[in-house]
Amino acid sequence: MNDILLNQIFDILNRNKLSHAILIESGDEESRLNVAKRIAQAIVCSSEYKPCNSCSNCKKAAGDVHADIALFEGGTTVGSFKVDFVREISRDAAILPNEADRKVYILNRAETMSVSAQNALLKILEEPPAYVSFILSVPSKSAMLPTVLSRVTVYSLTEEVTSYSADAVKATETADSVLSAVIKNNELELLKIATEFEKDKNALKMCCAEIYRICSEALISKLTDKDSENPELALSLSSAKLIKITEICDEIINSANANMNGNLLATLFCSKLIS
Ligand SMILES: [Zn+2]
Structure with a gap:
């Protein structure tokens, strides 16, 4: 499922054209989180054609143990993705990657960010360190502030994409x-x-x-x-x-x-x- 979309994103990445901040939109949380993790894996992959699934970066990413991929998640209510999480991301993003060339932050259920959390995020989206990528995962992009949306590339795993x-x-x-x-x-x-x-x-x-x-x-x-x-x-x-x-x-x-x-x-x- 979603293989075509993933392949398209991998192609964009392999042409060095993938935006440093993307948003995955889908009502199916499991699918969109899987897609986010596959993209994160491709971003940290050290092979020429990414993801190779065989380098140590790919293997660690597949096992959810890559030091340069961090997952932050909100809970079920708005405000549960706290501004403190965003501050932590901001502090951590200032430190160079450990093993890969890039650091990736997956922000799952980003729709539960409070307005202040989204505004704090906006600051790092505007001027991120060159080696940082963000993948926001939400049921619908409409939950995000327009200012945040203007900084990300949206990929929808809509029914159209699923079919x-x-x-x-x-x-x-x-x-x-x-x-x-x-x-x-x-x-x-x-x-x-x-x-x-x-x-x-x-x-x-x-x-x-x-x-x-x-x-x-x-x-x-x-x-x-x-x-x-x-x-x-x-x-x-x-x-x-x-x-x-x-x-x-x-x-x-x-x-x-x-x-x-x-x-x-x-x-x-x-x-x-x-x-
Ligand atoms: Zn690889």
Whole structure:
């Protein structure tokens, strides 16, 4: 569940574009806390493609024992996430990380912060030490002050995202078909796949995110001589072509987010991949 959203966030992180303060919104507390912990793990991971799940930072994070990941939680009532917690975070944030390059604070049930706690948090969100990341976890972003919201990037695990999981399998399959068409230089096949995207921009975005992930992994395996998840791809395409494909995916996702129309996006997608 939520794998697509996580993969998208990991991609953003791997491109060094993840905001230092993010907010995860979901009515399902267990899901959103899991997602927050997976993101924290990726942030402290010391491998090039994060999270690797095998470095010591990843292992400690998975066991909830990483010294640079701290979880602060409110209770069930407003005000239970005390301003004292925020002061403690502020003091602790001034100390350099122990083992990782970054320190991560997960603030669960941040909606139970009093206004004074949120205002205290705002100060650190505005000028955090360069090595600090914050992940706020709330049932709904509407519980946070607009000033706090203006400092964070919101990711919603809404029903739409949850129902993504069936679509996620489809995105992976489609990404494989697209890459196989690119390897064979089969323009007709690619056009056929792209026709389906004309009416479904979201599917196109998800497919591009997945292609980006697969190509980044293949590229890293090429550069480091490690085994790839997808050996055929690593063998068939040059590093330059793999980089170009990730750039195309990036561009398509940005254009889709900027509301470019579906027909145009699908055409661009094909012409850029085959050229
Ligand atoms: Zn790792």
